Amino acid sequence: MSDKVSLPAPREAAPDGARGEPLLVAEGLTKHFPITGGFPVKRRIGAVQAVDGLDLTVRAGESFGLVGESGCGKSTTGRLLTRLLEPTAGRIVYRGRDITHAGRRELAPFRAEIQMIFQDPYASLNPRHTVGKIVSGPMEINGIDPPGGREARVRELLETVGLSPEHYNRFPHEFSGGQRQRIGVARALALEPKLIVADEPVSALDVSIQAQVVNLLRDVQRELGIAFVFIAHDLAVVRHFSQRVAVMYLGKIVEVGDRDDIYRRPRHPYTHALLSAVPEAADLMDTPAGGDGSARASRERIRLAGDVPSPIRPPSGCRFRTRCWKAREECATEEPPLLRAEGSGPGHLSACHFPEPPTVERTTEVILDPALRAAEGHTESQPPNHAQ
Amino acid sequence: MTATTPFLSVRDLYVRFATEDGTVKAVDGLSFELERGRTLGIVGESGSGKSVTNLAVLGLHDPRTTEIEGEILLDGQELTGAPESALEKVRGHKAAMIFQDSLTALSPYYTVGRQIAEPFRKHTGATRREARLRAVEMLKRVGIPNPALRVDDYPHQFSGGMRQRAMIAMALVCDPQLLIADEPTTALDVTVQAQILDLLKDLQQQTGSAIILITHDLGVVAHTVDELLVMYAGRAVERGTVREVLGAPRHPYTWGLLGSMPRLTSDVEEPLSPIPGAPPSLLAPPPGCPFHPRCASVAAVGGDRCRTERPELPAGRGAACHLTPERQRAIFAGQIKPRLR
Ligand SMILES: Nc1ncnc2c1ncn2[C@@H]1O[C@H](COP(=O)(O)OP(=O)(O)O)[C@@H](O)[C@H]1O
Ligand SMILES: Nc1ncnc2c1ncn2[C@@H]1O[C@H](COP(=O)(O)OP(=O)(O)O)[C@@H](O)[C@H]1O
Ligand code: SF4
Ligand SMILES: [Mg+2]
Ligand SMILES: [Mg+2]
Numbered sequence: 001m002s003d004k005v006s007l008p009a010p011r012e013a014a015p016d017g018a019r020g021e022p023l024l025v026a027e028g029l030t031k032h033f034p035i036t037g038g039f040p041v042k043r044r045i046g047a048v049q050a051v052d053g054l055d056l057t058v059r060a061g062e063s064f065g066l067v068g069e070s071g072c073g074k075s076t077t078g079r080l081l082t083r084l085l086e087p088t089a090g091r092i093v094y095r096g097r098d099i100t101h102a103g104r105r106e107l108a109p110f111r112a113e114i115q116m117i118f119q120d121p122y123a124s125l126n127p128r129h130t131v132g133k134i135v136s137g138p139m140e141i142n143g144i145d146p147p148g149g150r151e152a153r154v155r156e157l158l159e160t161v162g163l164s165p166e167h168y169n170r171f172p173h174e175f176s177g178g179q180r181q182r183i184g185v186a187r188a189l190a191l192e193p194k195l196i197v198a199d200e201p202v203s204a205l206d207v208s209i210q211a212q213v214v215n216l217l218r219d220v221q222r223e224l225g226i227a228f229v230f231i232a233h234d235l236a237v238v239r240h241f242s243q244r245v246a247v248m249y250l251g252k253i254v255e256v257g258d259r260d261d262i263y264r265r266p267r268h269p270y271t272h273a274l275l276s277a278v279p280e281a282a283d284l285m286d287t288p289a290g291g292d293g294s295a296r297a298s299r300e301r302i303r304l305a306g307d308v309p310s311p312i313r314p315p316s317g318c319r320f321r322t323r324c325w326k327a328r329e330e331c332a333t334e335e336p337p338l339l340r341a342e343g344s345g346p347g348h349l350s351a352c353h354f355p356e357p358p359t360v361e362r363t364t365e366v367i368l369d370p371a372l373r374a375a376e377g378h379t380e381s382q383p384p385n386h387a388q
Numbered sequence: 389m390t391a392t393t394p395f396l397s398v399r400d401l402y403v404r405f406a407t408e409d410g411t412v413k414a415v416d417g418l419s420f421e422l423e424r425g426r427t428l429g430i431v432g433e434s435g436s437g438k439s440v441t442n443l444a445v446l447g448l449h450d451p452r453t454t455e456i457e458g459e460i461l462l463d464g465q466e467l468t469g470a471p472e473s474a475l476e477k478v479r480g481h482k483a484a485m486i487f488q489d490s491l492t493a494l495s496p497y498y499t500v501g502r503q504i505a506e507p508f509r510k511h512t513g514a515t516r517r518e519a520r521l522r523a524v525e526m527l528k529r530v531g532i533p534n535p536a537l538r539v540d541d542y543p544h545q546f547s548g549g550m551r552q553r554a555m556i557a558m559a560l561v562c563d564p565q566l567l568i569a570d571e572p573t574t575a576l577d578v579t580v581q582a583q584i585l586d587l588l589k590d591l592q593q594q595t596g597s598a599i600i601l602i603t604h605d606l607g608v609v610a611h612t613v614d615e616l617l618v619m620y621a622g623r624a625v626e627r628g629t630v631r632e633v634l635g636a637p638r639h640p641y642t643w644g645l646l647g648s649m650p651r652l653t654s655d656v657e658e659p660l661s662p663i664p665g666a667p668p669s670l671l672a673p674p675p676g677c678p679f680h681p682r683c684a685s686v687a688a689v690g691g692d693r694c695r696t697e698r699p700e701l702p703a704g705r706g707a708a709c710h711l712t713p714e715r716q717r718a719i720f721a722g723q724i725k726p727r728l729r
């Protein structure tokens with residue numbers, strides 16, 4: 001397996017796919033999974049509010065990152081955008097056309113243009129099919145015959161993703177996890193898509209292999225000009241891959257902006273907490289061995305209490321308020337809209353009544369965790385107005 | 389290091405599994421030491437032998453399919469080949485383990501309180517009432533709100549982070565002097581992971597126990613451990629204080645791990661520097677240095693040495709690599725470090 005990526009020449013930029021134009025727009029996108037119960041007649045007794053009123057725009061050729069902790073609705077969002085799930089409410093507009101409730105026939109022309117890559121390279125490939133059959137699958141389904149024939153195209157694709165054309169007749173079980181993910185990438189590229197939604201594409205891989213696949217995806221994204229929605233819970237990987245990033249919490253986008261808006265000038269308390277919780281080997285890499293122990297002096301230290309609440313009965317008002325150190329009464333009664341906070345640049349939106357200053361450095365620690373407060377000898381008192 | 393025997397000493401440990409395909413050399417000559425009050429981090433990618441090593445320390449392997457060789461001295465007591473009755477006494481009382489997956493480690497059929505109280509009664513002979521009070525106290529110590537009420541909950545009534553705390557409470561209930569935490573935060577979200585890592589550190593400061601923290605994440609060890617052991621293909625390839633290993637790593641594999649990880653501050657225009665290829669099969673590990681098929685420094689060593697001769701890990705700070713320590717430092721400073729910005 002070579003580690004070089006040889007990319008075919010980029011195809012002609014389609015007039016309607018120019019970089020920077022809105023490609024996919026979601027408005028008020030919502031997915032509630034009903035919960036049923038009761039006997040003998042099943043009734044709807046509630047709903048998991050997996051995704052609740054998302055607004056987002058993915059521009060042609062850009063990589064758009066979606067981060068957040070497990071259960072915040074990233075995968076559901078990915079499946080809504082690719083129309084694998086039917087939205088409960090809201091609108092999805094692809095290249096100017098409303099595809100929110102488009103049926104099979106209406107979707108057909110776009111099916112080829114929007115592809116998906118999944119987390120689990122083991123479960124997402126049919127074990128009884130050869131690599132050739134797997135990668136040419138989308139061409140078959142869509143009745144597409146490339147100029148040199150499907151087999152030639154597949155062999156070319158295998159080379160693009162760093163596999164050997166000779167792998168054509170092999171089966172998935174003969175490959176390692178990283179190689180399988182390359183097969184998944186080749187399949188997604190088969191139809192020259194305009195948009196790839198990649199749901200945790202490297203999360204199941206070991207770090208050394210993860211880096212190989214991240215590099216491959218970046219090359220593909222940049223050199224073929226394909227727009228990506230890159231979903232992951234790893235903040236550093238998302239930063240590395242994405243030009244714009246949205247942070248999700250309990251089914252909502254709490255902050256969205258350019259990479260540096262989110263990673264260097266975040267405004268939402270949750271974004272601050274997430275970034276401060278990332279353990280970084282880098283904190284020790286720049287200090288000389290045997291240094292003074294002041295690693296991470298410049299990074300924030302924020303420790304939230306508890307876990308994310310249930311999306312079945314999310315908190316009123318701001319959904320983050322039960323874990324937020326700045327919460328006040330207003331936060332429980334009024335949902336903060338996603339908008340540009342004073343001091344934020346254009347395109348940098350956050351949903352908080354009391355946004356943080358735009359920096360990831362702070363002098364005071366925020367520690368809400370009861371065990372830590374006790375252990376570190378803090379006084380018992382909760383932070384002011386901390387609504388539980 | 390003083391001349392007295394360390395609290396935990398593992399010497400030339402070999403663990404082999406007989407399987408249908410042949411013998412898996414899961415741990416292939418591993419040595420390390422650990423003192424009370426200190427934390428040892430063991431990092432390496434999946435399959436490098438981290439869990440197998442620590443299951444061996446606790447005598448948890450099936451003797452019918454597992455061959456264990458070497459010396460495991462815990463507080464002066466030899467554990468390799470010790471009878472099951474002796475090992476059982478060690479487990480829970482002297483040494484305890486917390487696992488990645490709290491759902492399988494906790495029984496769904498008993499209350500959380502009972503699962504914490506039982507080992508306490510068994511090892512101390514306390515009454516039910518005393519043990520229950522102890523369980524409440526432990527839950528409080530690990531930061532469960534309303535411990536007197538939650539003690540009667542079943543595990544499924546706890547969130548993932550709370551279950552992990554309950555498992556820590558269970559492991560610590562008999563004041564073990566050695567705590568082995570095997571990927572304790574891998575299944576958790578990052579905000580909860582930060583809570584749990586801080587909790588482990590604080591509990592250690594109170595109890596003075598020794599901790600082995602196993603993880604695949606170099607970030608997790610950075611703020612949690614004192615010493616670090618990097619494992620590859622069943623062998624330790626680098627050892628040192630965490631500052632030494634992360635601040636000035638010496639082994640090409642450690643360089644590769646660091647180069648593979650994006651940082652929150654790295655230059656996004658630069659691609660990552662992955663390790664080529666994939667880890668070897670432990671049925672037939674490569675001859676010589678097990679890392680040589682993926683290593684960029686084979687030529688710098690020169691000749692056939694990397695392919696034929698197995699480099700040993702020196703005692704104390706060092707790396708199992710044929711490059712001299714001077715070359716290791718020079719290559720890191722000249723070629724590797726600039727790429728890590
Ligand atoms: N098919 C489904 N039925 C019911 N609930 C679901 C379904 N799919 C996802 N959920 C719930 O929706 C929420 C969001 O899930 P998901 O989108 O998978 O989050 P993420 O990918 O961010 O981890 C979670 O609470 C999850 O349990
Ligand atoms: N009971 C067993 N029988 C056979 N092989 C095993 C057994 N347990 C572990 N192994 C193998 O030993 C190697 C090391 O495993 P392990 O210690 O679990 O790795 P990790 O570093 O991910 O914890 C792996 O190749 C694994 O497949
Ligand atoms: S011994 Fe050789 S192959 Fe092994 S890490 Fe050192 S330079 Fe690389
Ligand atoms: Mg998901
Ligand atoms: Mg393991």
